[in-house]
Amino acid sequence: MASDRDPFVIVGGGIAGVTCAEQLASQFPSEEVYLLTASPLVKTVTNFKQVSKTLEEFNVEEQPSSVLEGKYPNLKVIQSTVKLLQVKQHLVQTENGQTFHYKKLCLCSGARPKLLTQDNPHVLGIRDTDSAQEFQKRLSKAKRIVVVGNGGIALELVYEIEGCEVIWAIKDKAIGNTFFDAGAAQFLIPSLEPDKKDRSLPCKRARYTTDKTGAGQSGVSGELGSALGPDWHEGVELRGAEKSSSRTHMEYECEVEKIYTQQDFFMSDLNKENSKLGMWPVYVQLTNGMAYGCDFIVSATGVVPNTDPFLCGNNFELAADHGLKVDDHMRTSEQDVYAAGEVCTIGWEPSPLWQQMRLWTQARQMGWYAARCMAAEVLEESIDLDFCFELFSHITKFFNYKVVLLGKFNAQGLGQDHELLVRCTKGREYVKVVLSGGRMLGAVLIGDSDLEETFENLILNQMDLSRYGEELLNPNIDIEDYFD
Structure with missing residues (x-):
C-alpha cells in the first residue's frame, strides 16, 4: 500500500x-x-x-x-x-x-508510430527529434520520396519539402481529412505549387540535440520519444538533392498494397508491367494500381498509444x-x-x-x-x-496559414442533421461554420479572419442564429458588432 x-x-x-x-x-x-x-x-x-x-x-x-x-x-x-x-x-x-x-x-x-511495416530500412516514421534528424539527413540525398498518410505530420512535410519530388498517397478523397473538409483542402492545394507563399520568419525556439538513440522521452523501454513540437519543421532545412523546386503529386483514395526492395521488384510481375519505373532503392505498389520507385518512404499513418x-x-x-x-x-x-x-x-x-x-x-x-x-x-x-473539456478548440498552422478548429468543426457525429456556411477568398481565408437547428456547433478558420473569439462565444452560448442566415458570413458586415 x-x-x-x-x-x-x-x-x-x-x-x-x-x-x-x-x-x-x-x-x-x-x-x-x-x-x-x-x-x-x-x-x-x-x-x-x-x-x-x-x-x-x-x-x-x-x-x-x-x-x-x-x-x-x-x-x-x-x-x-x-x-x-x-x-x-x-x-x-x-x-x-x-x-x-x-x-x-x-x-x-x-504513443508510437503506426508504421506501414517494421524493420524495413527504406520506411521511415517521423515521431521524435532523432527520427526528424534522420529524415533530414536522408532527404538531402533524395530525388523522390513517397509520403503515406493524411494527418498533421504528412501535411507539414509535404508543404515544407524543397528540391525533391513527392508522391503523396492519401486514403481519403481530399488532403487533411482529419482537420478539414474538401473545400478547405481545395483552398490549400495551390500552396503546394512550386511558387509557394513566402515562408514565415525563422523560428527562434532553442534547439538541443542528443546522441542518445533507442529510447526517447517517453520513459518507456525500447520506445521512441514523445511527439515533435507543433513547429518542429521551422528552422530545419527540408531540402532534397534536386536544385529545382519540389513537385508534389497526389494519389487519392488509395493505400500501400505492397513494398518491394530493389531486388524483389526486378523479379516481380510488377516490374514487367511497369518497366519504365527506373532504378530506385525501394518501390511502392498502391491499391489504385499505381506504382512508384523512390529513395525512401515516409510512414505518417498515425500512432498507437x-x-x-x-x-x-x-x-x-x-x-x-x-x-x-x-x-x-x-x-x-x-x-x-x-x-x-x-x-x-x-x-x-x-x-x-x-x-x-x-x-x-x-x-x-x-x-x-x-x-x-x-x-x-x-x-x-x-x-x-x-x-x-467543454469545447474542442485548437490553433495550429498548415501551409503557412493560421488554422483554428472549434467544436464539431468537421460535423463529427452529426450525420445529415446540419448545414454548412462557407466564405472563401482565394489565397487569403477560408471560413466554414457548422450549424444545426440554427445553432453553431463548429467552425474552421483558415487565414487571419480574427473570428475565433466571436465564434467560440456563439458555440458556447448556443444562440439561435436562424434569423441571420447567410449574412452570418457576409464579409461586408462586422460580425463582432452583432454580438457585442
Whole structure:
C-alpha cells in the first residue's frame, strides 16, 4: 500500500508528463515529485498565451532536465526507462535499477508510430527529434520520396519539402481529412505549387540535440520519444538533392498494397508491367494500381498509444484504440494510477462540443488537469471536470496559414442533421461554420479572419442564429458588432 511519505511519480518527458510534474511540484513544494524520462531532454511549454476562454497558444521547447530541477527544488528528473510496473505494490522499477514506491502515479508515455511495416530500412516514421534528424539527413540525398498518410505530420512535410519530388498517397478523397473538409483542402492545394507563399520568419525556439538513440522521452523501454513540437519543421532545412523546386503529386483514395526492395521488384510481375519505373532503392505498389520507385518512404499513418510496457501483471482497462481508459478525473482502472496525453483514451461521455484528438493542446490540458485531480484526491477535495473539456478548440498552422478548429468543426457525429456556411477568398481565408437547428456547433478558420473569439462565444452560448442566415458570413458586415 502507498504511504503518505511516498512521492508522486510521473512517467514520460513529453508535454503531458512535464506539465503534470510541474503542477504537482508547484502545488506540493514540500513533497518529492519524480519525473521518469529516457532522454536528457524534456518538452516544456513556453510563451503560453490564453487566446480566449478555451483557445490557447504556446511554443514547445526541448530543454535539459536540469532546467526543470532548477525551477522546482522538489522535482527530480530520473533519466531512465521503465522496466516494471507493479500497481498492487505501488512500485515502479527503472532499467538503471532504481525502485520507486509511489503515492500517486501518472502515466504520460505518449504513443508510437503506426508504421506501414517494421524493420524495413527504406520506411521511415517521423515521431521524435532523432527520427526528424534522420529524415533530414536522408532527404538531402533524395530525388523522390513517397509520403503515406493524411494527418498533421504528412501535411507539414509535404508543404515544407524543397528540391525533391513527392508522391503523396492519401486514403481519403481530399488532403487533411482529419482537420478539414474538401473545400478547405481545395483552398490549400495551390500552396503546394512550386511558387509557394513566402515562408514565415525563422523560428527562434532553442534547439538541443542528443546522441542518445533507442529510447526517447517517453520513459518507456525500447520506445521512441514523445511527439515533435507543433513547429518542429521551422528552422530545419527540408531540402532534397534536386536544385529545382519540389513537385508534389497526389494519389487519392488509395493505400500501400505492397513494398518491394530493389531486388524483389526486378523479379516481380510488377516490374514487367511497369518497366519504365527506373532504378530506385525501394518501390511502392498502391491499391489504385499505381506504382512508384523512390529513395525512401515516409510512414505518417498515425500512432498507437504506448501502453504495452505497463500491462504485464496488471489489470488496466483498455479502450478500443489500445489507450488506457480514464474516467473524468483521469484515473485508470488501477488504484492510484492516472494517465494523460496520447497514452490515454477518455472513458466518460464527453460534452456534445468536444472530442479527443491526440494533439499538443490536449496533452497540456490533460497533464495539467490530471495533476489537479491527483492533488484533489490527496487533499480529499472535490473537483469538477475542467472547462477545457467543454469545447474542442485548437490553433495550429498548415501551409503557412493560421488554422483554428472549434467544436464539431468537421460535423463529427452529426450525420445529415446540419448545414454548412462557407466564405472563401482565394489565397487569403477560408471560413466554414457548422450549424444545426440554427445553432453553431463548429467552425474552421483558415487565414487571419480574427473570428475565433466571436465564434467560440456563439458555440458556447448556443444562440439561435436562424434569423441571420447567410449574412452570418457576409464579409461586408462586422460580425463582432452583432454580438457585442
